[in-house]
Amino acid sequence: MRSTTKAILLCGSALLSVALLSGTAMAQDVTFVMPARDVGAPSYNPIKGTRLNAATTLIYDRMVIQDADQSFHGQLATSWETTSDGMSWTFKLKPNVKFHDDEPFNAETIVWWVPKFKGTENAFMTDAIEKVEVIDPLTVKFVMKNPDPNLLFNMASSFMGIPSPKAFDAMGDRFGVSAAVGTGPFKLESFAVGQQTVLVRNDAYNSASKLSTNQGPAKLKKITLREIPDDSTAFLELKTGGVDMLLSVPTDFLPRLSAERATKVVTLPGTEVYYMPMNTSVEPFTDIKVREATAFAINQKEILASLFGGVGAEANTFLIGGLAEAKVDPKFRIAYDPARSRKVLDDAGWALGPDGVRAKGGVKLQVKLWTQNGTEFKRITEVVQAQLKAVGIGADITVFDAATITAQYRKRTEHQLAVRVYSWANADILDWFFSGKRLGHPNHAMWNDPASEALNEKAMKGSRNWDERVTNFRAYHENLLSQFVFAPIYQPVQNFAYADARLSVPATIRGTRLQSQTVVDIEKK
Amino acid sequence: MLTFVIKRLASLVPVFLVVSMIIFMIIHLVPGDPIDSIVQIGSTPEQKAELTAKYGLDKPLIVQYGIWLAKLATGDLGEAIILRQPVSTLIAQNLPHSLILGTLALVFSTIVGIAAGAVAAIWKDGFVDRAVMGIILLGSTVPSFWLGLLMILLFAVQLGWFPVSGARSWSALVLPVLTIGFGGVALVARVTRVAMIDIARRDFVMMLHAKGVPAWRIQLQHILRHALLPVVTILSLRIGWILGGAVTIEYVFARPGLGSLLITSLNQRDYPVVQGCLLMLAIAVMLGTLIGDIVQAAMDPRVRERMS
Numbered sequence: 001m002r003s004t005t006k007a008i009l010l011c012g013s014a015l016l017s018v019a020l021l022s023g024t025a026m027a028q029d030v031t032f033v034m035p036a037r038d039v040g041a042p043s044y045n046p047i048k049g050t051r052l053n054a055a056t057t058l059i060y061d062r063m064v065i066q067d068a069d070q071s072f073h074g075q076l077a078t079s080w081e082t083t084s085d086g087m088s089w090t091f092k093l094k095p096n097v098k099f100h101d102d103e104p105f106n107a108e109t110i111v112w113w114v115p116k117f118k119g120t121e122n123a124f125m126t127d128a129i130e131k132v133e134v135i136d137p138l139t140v141k142f143v144m145k146n147p148d149p150n151l152l153f154n155m156a157s158s159f160m161g162i163p164s165p166k167a168f169d170a171m172g173d174r175f176g177v178s179a180a181v182g183t184g185p186f187k188l189e190s191f192a193v194g195q196q197t198v199l200v201r202n203d204a205y206n207s208a209s210k211l212s213t214n215q216g217p218a219k220l221k222k223i224t225l226r227e228i229p230d231d232s233t234a235f236l237e238l239k240t241g242g243v244d245m246l247l248s249v250p251t252d253f254l255p256r257l258s259a260e261r262a263t264k265v266v267t268l269p270g271t272e273v274y275y276m277p278m279n280t281s282v283e284p285f286t287d288i289k290v291r292e293a294t295a296f297a298i299n300q301k302e303i304l305a306s307l308f309g310g311v312g313a314e315a316n317t318f319l320i321g322g323l324a325e326a327k328v329d330p331k332f333r334i335a336y337d338p339a340r341s342r343k344v345l346d347d348a349g350w351a352l353g354p355d356g357v358r359a360k361g362g363v364k365l366q367v368k369l370w371t372q373n374g375t376e377f378k379r380i381t382e383v384v385q386a387q388l389k390a391v392g393i394g395a396d397i398t399v400f401d402a403a404t405i406t407a408q409y410r411k412r413t414e415h416q417l418a419v420r421v422y423s424w425a426n427a428d429i430l431d432w433f434f435s436g437k438r439l440g441h442p443n444h445a446m447w448n449d450p451a452s453e454a455l456n457e458k459a460m461k462g463s464r465n466w467d468e469r470v471t472n473f474r475a476y477h478e479n480l481l482s483q484f485v486f487a488p489i490y491q492p493v494q495n496f497a498y499a500d501a502r503l504s505v506p507a508t509i510r511g512t513r514l515q516s517q518t519v520v521d522i523e524k525k
Numbered sequence: 526m527l528t529f530v531i532k533r534l535a536s537l538v539p540v541f542l543v544v545s546m547i548i549f550m551i552i553h554l555v556p557g558d559p560i561d562s563i564v565q566i567g568s569t570p571e572q573k574a575e576l577t578a579k580y581g582l583d584k585p586l587i588v589q590y591g592i593w594l595a596k597l598a599t600g601d602l603g604e605a606i607i608l609r610q611p612v613s614t615l616i617a618q619n620l621p622h623s624l625i626l627g628t629l630a631l632v633f634s635t636i637v638g639i640a641a642g643a644v645a646a647i648w649k650d651g652f653v654d655r656a657v658m659g660i661i662l663l664g665s666t667v668p669s670f671w672l673g674l675l676m677i678l679l680f681a682v683q684l685g686w687f688p689v690s691g692a693r694s695w696s697a698l699v700l701p702v703l704t705i706g707f708g709g710v711a712l713v714a715r716v717t718r719v720a721m722i723d724i725a726r727r728d729f730v731m732m733l734h735a736k737g738v739p740a741w742r743i744q745l746q747h748i749l750r751h752a753l754l755p756v757v758t759i760l761s762l763r764i765g766w767i768l769g770g771a772v773t774i775e776y777v778f779a780r781p782g783l784g785s786l787l788i789t790s791l792n793q794r795d796y797p798v799v800q801g802c803l804l805m806l807a808i809a810v811m812l813g814t815l816i817g818d819i820v821q822a823a824m825d826p827r828v829r830e831r832m833s
């Protein structure tokens with residue numbers, strides 16, 4: 001064969017190979033839509049940021065991560081142990097891990113990292129750590145100021161993604177905005193706030209947790225995460241093939257998505273609870289009998305079935321069902337019991353009037369019921385209004401936007417009932433919403449009872465280890481349930497939707513959200 | 526002419542001061558607090574108070590306004606509380622997207638509006654007039670938010686001609702431009718129609734007819750030309766609308782821009798960003814009015830004489 005022919009054939013083969021390879025590469029490029037709540041997150045700085053989006057855990061690994069059942073698993077830490085008094089924690093670190101800028105990850109990284117939280121809005125997460133000691137290059141010891149059994153939960157937060165010390169110090173306030181350097185499975189290629197984030201695969205990735213099947217680099221080569229604030233627009237993008245996956249789908253979209261043959265929906269236990277705080281500082285909710293009647297008037301089963309098509313779960317306590325602290329004595333659970341509501345009100349002297357609203361001493365049992373704008377809020381509130389009416393409690397609905405309603409709560413005496421939702425997967429949410437230190441907002445119930453405060457203090461600061469913490473928080477939770485300071489309503493699940501023809505997604509989502517432990521296993525078909 | 530422009534510019538200074546004060550007061554008097562968006566679950570009331578003080582939100586409102594105005598005088602729009610970037614940077618990143626969208630929508634509404642108005646005027650009181658004005662009226666009364674979704678359903682979902690959302694290609698501009706543009710067509714068409722009908726009654730038009738000038742030439746070269754004066758005035762007043770008209774449409778089509786930035790920041794009560802965005806919109810309206818006056822003065826010496 002002549003040399004020129006050979007050269008032509010070789011070049012042709014090379015070009016064909018490049019074309020095929022690039023074709024494969026293109027095939028592994030996908031577009032996801034971030035959850036609407038993540039739209040506008042301003043940076044990927046986990047230490048100083050106050051809002052982070054879904055791409056954060058793809059850029060940064062954490063020492064510890066959680067599975068959907070709230071259990072803890074090592075990511076950059078291989079194992080850990082704590083002393084019986086809770087005053088020190090020792091973490092073994094994964095070897096041979098490097099940041100995207102080729103800097104090594106080791107014990108010195110942790111010594112640099114923990115103090116960086118001081119003076120930031122996230123400082124409370126490391127407040128209990130006195131200092132970090134290096135035992136050996138892959139072992140660190142946290143010496144604690146006080147026991148913090150919640151340390152692992154904090155370590156699993158997105159805000160605990162570990163950045164490259166060299167890049168972080170060099171870039172100052174620009175870190176997380178123009179560049180973000182971690183050890184995660186993807187590197188940040190570009191980021192435009194409110195528009196999109198483009199990530200490219202970290203080919204050197206070797207620190208996947210045991211929750212991932214794929215222990216090497218991610219299968220996807222490039223992920224574009226778009227920010228689309230309107231759920232309808234995001235849904236239509238998936239339907240028309242403009243995007244491959246929605247990282248959050250409102251429950252009321254599920255019937256439409258189920259009708260689409262090309263899309264598949266996967267769910268994950270939720271971290272949200274809808275509930276109705278009662279302002280215990282104003283009439284008539286200063287009376288525990290009225291609170292009890294109100295709490296038992298809410299038909300959780302009906303709301304779950306009629307508004308959400310059975311997707312999700314009834315809420316019968318304040319916490320998400322996956323938490324150990326939610327497993328309270330059954331006698332404290334608040335579940336629909338209209339007969340009990342009516343009896344309690346009758347016994348308390350609230351007599352049913354001709355208009356179906358009760359009255360006592362010439363005062364009608366007519367209350368204010370606040371809610372926020374948003375379809376789900378309005379629908380739930382309207383059903384709650386009807387359910388209250390069924391036991392003789394009249395309720396007038398007022399709708400506010402999220403920022404305005406918060407300002408109204410701060411006035412402390414303006415509100416009576418409100419339909420609210422929170423998203424949190426830890427029992428310390430009880431302290432956030434019911435501590436006497438935060439009356440008005442976020443303690444919308446205006447609950448400030450000495451017995452409750454003592455139980456809260458014990459749960460927050462008097463627990464030396466996880467089991468003690470669970471016991472203490474369960475006691476505090478039961479106390480709050482017994483005082484009927486709120487009515488639990490509904491626990492949504494997290495819904496994700498993807499184009500079945502284009503993506504292969506693991507049947508089981510590992511983690512409390514769709515995070516790196518699952519994304520490394522996602523493949524484009 | 527120069528004296529006229531200088532006088533008009535000088536008259537904008539007090540307007541700007543009043544507008545800046547109204548913008549500042551309105552956003553601060555609306556209930557809500559940006560600090561609520563940045564405090565983390567678990568932080569203490571003391572930490573929240575520290576943050577409030579850090580951003581100067583604990584000072585009296587009038588003092589906060591004074592500080593903002595003093596910075597504004599040096600060209601500093603402040604730092605975003607939530608987005609943690611200079612407001613000027615955020616506006617610089619988003620303004621071009623809104624300008625492109627708004628300008629194209631203005632061009633669309635101008636061309637279609639003048640054409641529709643001219644057609645309606647030429648065949649006034651007939652079927653064509655009623656049909657054209659009816660369609661335009663319908664288009665202008667449909668809420669743009671809803672019209673945008675209808676456009677998406679028809680042209681993106683059913684026909685697949687354009688992308689549903691985003692700003693990643695020029696084709697993604699078509700549906701938002703049409704959605705915003707339709708809102709402006711009605712006004713331009715109505716003004717064009719009324720002006721052309723009015724001009725058509727003038728003596729010089731009758732003289733042109735008497736001289737045997739073809740009717741189409743009279744309509745296009747003489748009547749339409751004279752009728753454009755009020756249309757130009759209306760268009761210059763709508764320069765502010767170039768930016769303001771896109772606010773909800775950017776949200777529906779998930780496009781970057783001043784509107785998206787304003788809505789996101791408003792929801793979080795990120796005061797400096799909201800103030801910056803509203804100020805940009807106000808400046809656009811003021812500049813539009815100024816340009817309108819200048820164009821009118823340039824086209825009509827009587828206006829120049831009256832205002833100088």
